[in-house]
Amino acid sequence: MAASTVVEAGFLAAARLDPASSLSVFRALLAAASRPGVVTRIDASRVAEASHRPPAVLLPALALLDLDHVVAVLDETDRDESSPSALLSAATGARPTDDLSDADIVIAMRAATADELLAMRRGSAHEPELGARLVMACRAIATSTEAGDRLGPTWSTVRLRGPGVPEPGRDIAIDGVLDEVFSALAETNRDFPAGIDTWLVADDGAVVAIPRSSTIDVDGGVS
């Protein structure tokens, strides 16, 4: 189990965020969730030297988790001392799991599949707080105006609507997450307030949130 592995000291020290770093990550996640589709930023460079810097997609978990939480990591080939779940477990005390329905927070190092999204805990109308948080890696995030003509085949565009989004909606473009993932996410969140809250995190620390309260129109925004 990851809990018994020994994470290399430099990585572990870098992964144990101080309260100020945790707070700044939390603020960025909160700002993103408050305005779905607006790009915010979590700054990994303030956390550690480049050689031991955790990937940006792990920062939300490093900031939010403690020993009360259960975390699942998608696309982890070997769970060894350098694996994300070993690092998360050693730095925060969170318990790693392979069972997505058991996880409070899911870290997707690659785009989650429809089956995986549907397996995550969504809570219920009575207990929406039991819905999981999903932090999913992507290559890059752009607003539709930024993306312009350079959208390649690996980009998806979605229009978000709902609380925190002025009409007629906000368009975002994501590199590295296919349309079908967003369609599955929309399906997963159809029973609001049950559902999962998602943050997409790009390699450079750009973050955009799709809370469960958002309506997702796949490829509906960019013209």
Place this chain on the structure above:
Amino acid sequence: MGYAAARGGRDAITAAEQLVRDERESSSSPWLGIDQLIDRQRLAVDRVMGEGGLWDPHLAGRALQQAEGDSIEAAHLLRSYRATLPRLAYTEATDVDDARLLRRIVPAYRNPPGPQLLGRTTDYTGRLLDRADDDDWRESAEKRSAERDVLRADASVHAGEPDDDADDTKLGERRFGRLLDVLRGLDLVVDRRRTDDPEPVDITRTATRPPAARSARLAVMARAETGALVNLWYRNVLGPDGYIHEVTLGEVRHAELPVRITHPHTGGTVEIGSVRVTEVEAIEDLDGADEDRERFDVGYGLCFGHNEKKAIAMANLDIACERDRPIDGRASELEQSILMTTDGLDASGFLEHLKLPHYVTFRSMVDRKLAVRAAAGSDEP
């Protein structure tokens, strides 16, 4: 807040906040330090820690300072802060008999196992407002303080020498039996041990709904607002609920309870500090037709800090709740009241929100009245 649909007024809100801060902090009187609150307003600080659910006298003092002495508001500040803290470890279960006694009385029995240790109390003092001249009061207090310092210095010089009073000075650190042990020895207490509630319910993680495990009920009461708990107890005893409980207190203790965790690397037990707690055992006479009338039952109360009113109300409500339990396992009205209405933040939060704009909901109510009137008018022949 779902009720507030109004926008604007941000400048007014900011100015109102500033007014609170300015009036609180710009007084011509000397600055009220947190150490003064901890030293001289001890019971208020203890109460805030208990209701806030966080043991930290310094932060509780700071919260009281910020809340201008409003204990519920201070508890709210502390509990909000608590919610931001990561959990680093779980404490091990601690035997309350390991606590270092600061005060211990057994009202039920003149010669219990162990001492009647009055400690710091005004139980036997007339409630007379001391109207001594403030300067004289302060002078006299400083003189007594200086005398105590001399005595302490003297004691530290003679430390290590044989001491006739060693038994007394170390009294608090010894373990004493309880009246309950005596009663159990006489087979005078019902055995209510159970196996269906092995791990205490964490009420900060799991919403408590009636009927709840006893551990959840006790945790709710340990964080409850003191006044709410005292009132509920009083209503239960003398109010329209119509119960007359014959309760006698078996133990009232104020003590320092060690906090222990399992060391993450060695696996051994480590003491990492202590918290002061008030602990009460309330012995109840069982006199119901379906109860064991040959024996007593016991209610238990324990809360942070020195707060005997709260712990006594808690212990009495614990046993009252047990006795009120309907046979079919549902929650009693008393249990519902304890779980749903004694939390200070719940109650005051709901109350305070009434001051926020309700323009839309009220407008809707007005519309309904007008619609009813219009409908009534149209029905008239």
